[in-house]
Amino acid sequence: MARQINVALLGNPNTGKTSVFNRLTGLNQKVGNYPGITVEKKEGICTLERGLKAHILDLPGTYSLNASSLDENVVIELLLNKNDKDFPDVAIVVADVENLKRNLLLFTQIKDLGIPTILAINMADRMKRKAISLDIETLEEALETKIALISSRKNEGFEQLKQYITQYSSLSVKPCVNASKIAPEYFSRLKKAFPNQDLYKLWLVITQDVNFGTLERGTLQGIASFQTESKSNLKRMQQKETIARYQFINEVLKKTLTIDTENAKDLRSRMDRILTHRVWGYVIFFGILLLIFQAIFDWSSYPMDFIDSTFASLSEWTKAVMPPGDFTDLIAEGIIPGLGGIVIFIPQIAFLFLFISILEESGYMSRVVFLMDRTMRRFGLSGKSVVPLVSGTACAIPAIMATRNIESWKERLITILVTPFTTCSARLPVYLIIIALVIPEQRVLGIFSLQGITLMFLYLLGFGAAIFSAWLLDRFLKIRSKSFFVIEMPNYKVPIAKNVAITVVEKTKSFVWGAGKIILAISIILWVLASYGPGDFNRAEEIVAQETVGQQLSEEERDTKIASFKLENSYVGHMGKFIEPAVRPLGYDWKIGIAIVSSFAAREVFVGTLATIYSVGSEEEETIRNRMAAEVNPVLGTPIFNFASGVSLLLFYAFAMQCMSTLAIVRRETNSWKWPLWQLFAMSAIAYVVALAAYQFLK
Amino acid sequence: MQTLASLRKGQRAIIKHFSVEDVPLKLLEMGCLPGNEVSVVQQAPFQDPIYLNINGSHLAIRKATAILIEIELL
Numbered sequence: 227m228a229r230q231i232n233v234a235l236l237g238n239p240n241t242g243k244t245s246v247f248n249r250l251t252g253l254n255q256k257v258g259n260y261p262g263i264t265v266e267k268k269e270g271i272c273t274l275e276r277g278l279k280a281h282i283l284d285l286p287g288t289y290s291l292n293a294s295s296l297d298e299n300v301v302i303e304l305l306l307n308k309n310d311k312d313f314p315d316v317a318i319v320v321a322d323v324e325n326l327k328r329n330l331l332l333f334t335q336i337k338d339l340g341i342p343t344i345l346a347i348n349m350a351d352r353m354k355r356k357a358i359s360l361d362i363e364t365l366e367e368a369l370e371t372k373i374a375l376i377s378s379r380k381n382e383g384f385e386q387l388k389q390y391i392t393q394y395s396s397l398s399v400k401p402c403v404n405a406s407k408i409a410p411e412y413f414s415r416l417k418k419a420f421p422n423q424d425l426y427k428l429w430l431v432i433t434q435d436v437n438f439g440t441l442e443r444g445t446l447q448g449i450a451s452f453q454t455e456s457k458s459n460l461k462r463m464q465q466k467e468t469i470a471r472y473q474f475i476n477e478v479l480k481k482t483l484t485i486d487t488e489n490a491k492d493l494r495s496r497m498d499r500i501l502t503h504r505v506w507g508y509v510i511f512f513g514i515l516l517l518i519f520q521a522i523f524d525w526s527s528y529p530m531d532f533i534d535s536t537f538a539s540l541s542e543w544t545k546a547v548m549p550p551g552d553f554t555d556l557i558a559e560g561i562i563p564g565l566g567g568i569v570i571f572i573p574q575i576a577f578l579f580l581f582i583s584i585l586e587e588s589g590y591m592s593r594v595v596f597l598m599d600r601t602m603r604r605f606g607l608s609g610k611s612v613v614p615l616v617s618g619t620a621c622a623i624p625a626i627m628a629t630r631n632i633e634s635w636k637e638r639l640i641t642i643l644v645t646p647f648t649t650c651s652a653r654l655p656v657y658l659i660i661i662a663l664v665i666p667e668q669r670v671l672g673i674f675s676l677q678g679i680t681l682m683f684l685y686l687l688g689f690g691a692a693i694f695s696a697w698l699l700d701r702f703l704k705i706r707s708k709s710f711f712v713i714e715m716p717n718y719k720v721p722i723a724k725n726v727a728i729t730v731v732e733k734t735k736s737f738v739w740g741a742g743k744i745i746l747a748i749s750i751i752l753w754v755l756a757s758y759g760p761g762d763f764n765r766a767e768e769i770v771a772q773e774t775v776g777q778q779l780s781e782e783e784r785d786t787k788i789a790s791f792k793l794e795n796s797y798v799g800h801m802g803k804f805i806e807p808a809v810r811p812l813g814y815d816w817k818i819g820i821a822i823v824s825s826f827a828a829r830e831v832f833v834g835t836l837a838t839i840y841s842v843g844s845e846e847e848e849t850i851r852n853r854m855a856a857e858v859n860p861v862l863g864t865p866i867f868n869f870a871s872g873v874s875l876l877l878f879y880a881f882a883m884q885c886m887s888t889l890a891i892v893r894r895e896t897n898s899w900k901w902p903l904w905q906l907f908a909m910s911a912i913a914y915v916v917a918l919a920a921y922q923f924l925k
Numbered sequence: 926m927q928t929l930a931s932l933r934k935g936q937r938a939i940i941k942h943f944s945v946e947d948v949p950l951k952l953l954e955m956g957c958l959p960g961n962e963v964s965v966v967q968q969a970p971f972q973d974p975i976y977l978n979i980n981g982s983h984l985a986i987r988k989a990t991a992i993l994i995e996i997e998l999l
Contacts, residue, residue: 290954328956328982458946468953485981495966502967502976596967596985599974609974633949710990712952715966715976715983 230279232312233272233391236301236336237320238329239287240589240716242348244268245378245725246320247284250388253728266627269312274392283312289328291335292464293434295630302434305339306427316394317343318387323353323360324717326483330369330475331468334402337371338426342397344372344390351377357486365482370398379722403474405429408466412455433460497718501590507597518581519682524675526573530658533573534849537566541841556753559841564749567655567834567850568742574658575651576734578620583729585616587721595713605693606700608632608711611641615692618648619685621737622888626895635707640699642895643905646888647692647881649685651737652829656879657684659833663854664872687880691912740887745834748824752798752838759796766792798839812878812914813871813921815859822878829884870924874917882913927998929963929991930972937964938996940979947993956982963996 235250237243247255251270268284285304286297293299304310305317317336321329326347337343353359366373372390376383405426406413416428455463500506541558548554585591591613599609610632618625625645632638649657661677668676762769770788779787793799802816809819821835833850840853857866867875883889883906892902932938940961948957956979957963966983967976973988 289951292950292954294951325982327980328954331954461946461950464950465953468950469958472956472958498967498976502969504968504970592985596974596976597969599985599987600969600971710949711974711985711987712949712955712990713985714955715985717983 229277230281231315231391231394233280233282234304234312234314234317235282235284235320236317236332237287238289238322238325238332238714240714241287241320241322241325241329242378242719243287243320244284245722246318246346246348246376247282248725248728249378249381249384250280250282272388272391274388276392278392280388280391281312283314288332290332290468291430294633297630299434302430305336305341306430314341316391316397317341318346318391319343320346320348322717323347323349323358324356326360327472327475327479330478331471333369334471334474337369337399338401338403338405339430340399340401340424342371342394342399344374344387344394344397345369346374346376346383346387348376348378350375350383351380359484359486361482365478368478368482369402370400372397401426403467403471405467405470408470409463412463433464494717498593498715501593502596507593511594511597514585516682518578519685520674520678521577521581524678526577529573530570533570534566534851537562537569538849540566552757555757556750559757560749560753560838561746563837563841563850564745564752564834565742567837568738568745568830570833570850571651571655571658571830572734572738574654575620575737576730578651579730579733580726582617582620583726584721587719587725589716589718591616592713592715596715599711605697606637606640606703607644607693607696608634608637608641610711610713611637611696614641614645615648615689618645618650618692619688620651620733622646622648622650622885623891626888626891629895633710633712636700636703636705637707639705639896639901640696640703642892643699643901644692644696646883646885646905646909647688647695649688649880650829650885652885653684653688653879655830655833656825657681657876659851659854660867660872660875662851663867664869684876684880691881744828745831748827748831749834749838752820752824752835755798755801756793756796756839759792759799761795763792763795766795793839811921812917813868813874813925815857815866817857818866818871818875822884826884827886829879832879870921873924874921877920878913878917880913881909881916883909926995929975929977929986929994929996930988932963932965932975932991932996932998934965934968937962937999939963939999941995941997943994948990952986952990955984956980957984957986957994962999 235243235247247268247270250272254272255268255270266286270282270284272280272282274280283304285301288298288301291302291305293302304312305314307313319329319333319336321333330345333343333345347360360375362373362375372393374383374387374390376387406417413425413429417425420428501510541562544558544562545554548557585594594612594616595609597609598612602609602611611629614625614628617628622645625648626642629638629641629645632641658681661680665677665680670676670679766788770784770791774784774787794803798820799816802820805819805823806816809816809822814822817836817839820839821832824835825832836854837850840850840857854867855865858864859866889902889906892905893899896902926941927938929938929940940957940959940963942959957977961980963977963979965975966978969975974985975988975991976985977983
């Protein structure tokens with residue numbers, strides 16, 4: 227059997243760690259979660275020389291081993307637990323050549339844990355432009371390690387890095403900085419109390435604020451009784467440690483690193499002059515937002531029309547080639563239209579993830595945080611809330627996880643609570659189809675499509691609702707927490723196409739699979755409920771024949787009457803009629819009512835549900851859109867999807883909390899059921915009232 | 926004593942001192958250490974937050990934190 231070693235990939239945020247991971251593992255990677263928590267776990271396999279394989283774990287980016295968030299906690303927990311199956315045989319610290327000094331802080335900490343540590347200096351292709359020169363040999367001697375100069379953009383230096391990984395056992399494990407010299411008296415007492423433990427490790431366990439999960443319990447219990455220093459003294463010692471590390475690093479770099487500031491071409495400051503400008507900065511930011519929404523609506527309509535008609539003909543084809551019967555009906559009327567209802571939105575979702583990953587990869591997102599901080603603070607949020615609010619347009623789940631770097635608990639909680647108001651990609655299917663039905667296809671001023679503007683308005687409405695409720699929560703929540711804020715402003719980078727592509731493919735895939743499973747299940751259940759029924763359902767032909775005695779009906783008209791009679795008397799029909807009184811004041815019929823109830827599992831189910839219900843009720847295969855347009859109110863004879871009911875539906879979906887996965891994440895991130903339940907009831911109540919008001923006013 | 930909050934664009938200064946209790950460790954870890962040179966890259970409206978260059982490390986902090994950091998102009 228081939229031997230396999232564990233490699234941990236570490237580094238500060240913004241050092242291109244993930245692109246190094248992508249280079250090392252290619253597409254041979256999988257993304258999961260750490261057990262019990264929602265921190266993303268990325269691992270992959272890299273083949274080295276002589277059949278040796280490296281299992282590479284991409285750990286969350288961290289500035290140091292002093293954890294202040296769940297993500298960083300994962301790093302420490304792994305590095306302190308020798309029994310973990312992922313405990314690294316060798317660690318790679320990825321550093322950015324332009325921020326070497328700060329990046330080395332983490333390096334010295336990891337090396338001091340006694341783990342063989344390779345330094346990979348990334349973005350080496352920038353050295354010439356920035357007039358940086360490095361004496362690698364001397365630096366290797368001073369840090370007692372191997373250093374690989376790499377460029378993930380140009381794919382350079384990876385052979386050497388892999389070679390160093392292969393030879394990991396020859397690396398020195400001597401510490402860089404002797405931590406005990408910051409407080410000799412304290413450390414000697416520590417040594418006396420735990421003679422068999424590594425001092426630096428003990429020190430880390432003592433000083434962490436976070437709770438350790440699976441860490442060696444034995445050690446921890448002993449430490450709980452070793453309380454000899456006050457919290458502020460420990461903090462002072464931590465600061466001393468940090469300063470001591472920087473002193474070491476400064477001395478090392480003085481001998482090895484030179485930057486010729488005269489010759490450095492500084493694109494960064496020129497770009498920042500515009501992009502963080504107090505006027506132009508905002509103009510550009512809103513321009514970019516506008517561009518994104520225009521793209522989502524306009525550019526993706528071509529592939530969408532294609533997918534829609536493909537699924538319609540697929541249903542028809544299935545009916546033609548398979549023997550008639552219940553099973554064929556289930557596939558052609560239940561599953562295919564249901565799945566079509568999600569596949570159709572792949573173009574939009576891919577566009578959305580594309581833009582968001584470009585904004586993040588390029589370093590622009592941090593500028594937005596900087597520009598928006600003060601404005602956001604007025605509403606009880608932080609500049610860092612912009613990232614969740616913007617990425618919430620893709621999906622609230624990763625967005626809520628992205629709140630972890632917000633330092634103040636109150637600002638973070640408010641961000642978590644209001645993020646589900648932003649228009650996520652699951653709302654998009656509902657919006658698009660209803661806008662297409664009730665908003666005329668016109669151009670305003672010759673260029674902007676009226677439908678596109680409506681969509682933009684709905685996005686703004688989502689942001690507006692988020693901001694306004696944040697403001698309210700800020701007034702009413704009595705939580706005291708220290709407000710503190712620091713953010714790194716990384717260098718601008720042209721996004722690496724491969725990274726962006728991997729993100730878009732991964733995220734789109736997981737969106738489609740995740741939603742696909744729910745939709746498949748719901749469409750099967752719905753089909754069964756719509757195709758069978760009690761009592762009158764089974765005598766449909768008879769009853770319709772009696773009712774229409776004396777009328778001259780063509781065969782086709784009679785079939786339609788029977789089909790709709792059956793649907794109304796099916797199980798789902800009875801359920802729909804039961805809830806109809808609650809949704810009628812909002813302008814909906816029982817079919818929409820069923821679609822709304824089923825979309826409390828996930829919003830995107832709405833279109834699939836309607837597609838399934840309508841296709842059971844009709845004989846011809848048609849696109850979802852045409853079926854919805856053809857729905858007529860049996861009493862008034864007007865279309866079900868008219869301007870008033872359409873607007874009411876749009877508003878309902880804008881505000882309602884219809885996503886079980888989001889509720890589960892909020893429960894996890896806030897550690898209580900109180901907040902998600904609160905969200906569920908408050909948001910749904912707002913949705914109902916607003917939709918009711920809109921319909922009654924417009925009808 | 927001047928603080929970081931009063932530093933203007935184009936000026937350079939040396940970080941002198943800050944209170945251990947109030948300023949989080951994270952700021953130190955990101956390179957904001959006594960003795961380092963600091964300059965302002967950009968100020969958001971109302972001088973809050975401020976975008977700093979501390980010895981080549983670029984970060985943004987709020988005015989409330991900047992007030993706690995004592996500097997000496999160069």
